[in-house]
Amino acid sequence: KAGVTQTPRYLIKTRGQQVTLSCSPISGHRSVSWYQQTPGQGLQFLFEYFSETQRNKGNFPGRFSGRQFSNSRSEMNVSTLELGDSALYLCASSLGGPVATDTQYFGPGTRLTVL
């Protein structure tokens, strides 16, 4: 089975621009979660989508948004980029069932640099 794929792997943007990142989950997985990883704040949860609906949300400003398509692929969008948005963005997919029997599998991440 193919793993979680994220595109693009690297991205350079300037302040004020917007960016869209893509995540393709493992086949059969219906849940996709997004995380931001920075040296200062560590790994922080952004949001989770399950069957095209946002099921959980972290504490990020409204500039961060996401969506999920009927094939479970997910995109996240960041508008009006700030320098502090430079980070590794990771997505994880899972079946979306009970935690006791479910496992999140992570993609390699998209490295976003904001200049």
Place this chain on the structure above:
Amino acid sequence: AQSVTQLGSHVSVSEGALVLLRCNYSSSVPPYLFWYVQYPNQGLQLLLKYTSAATLVKGINGFEAEFKKSETSFHLTKPSAHMSDAAEYFCAVILSGNTGKLIFGQGTTLQVKP
């Protein structure tokens, strides 16, 4: 608020020595606990998880962790370190009912010296 604390941002051991990475959680209700590993320029890989089935959890690559409710701890151990174990390790929790929302500790970088 639910959180996890990893004691020690950097741990250095010699090859063949015991690996001990510490994780404490704060909650009155035992959560679901995880250990993930991240190699340079890669995503996270699950090492093991605790879901209340057994307090001693065995994972991949020879790692194991013991859930101790009295100490609110979930420390990760490996009897003998290999050079390939050098990586960053993250302890994480999920609160019951919050599927898909992992809350991570700050991470511990493990260095293995020859």
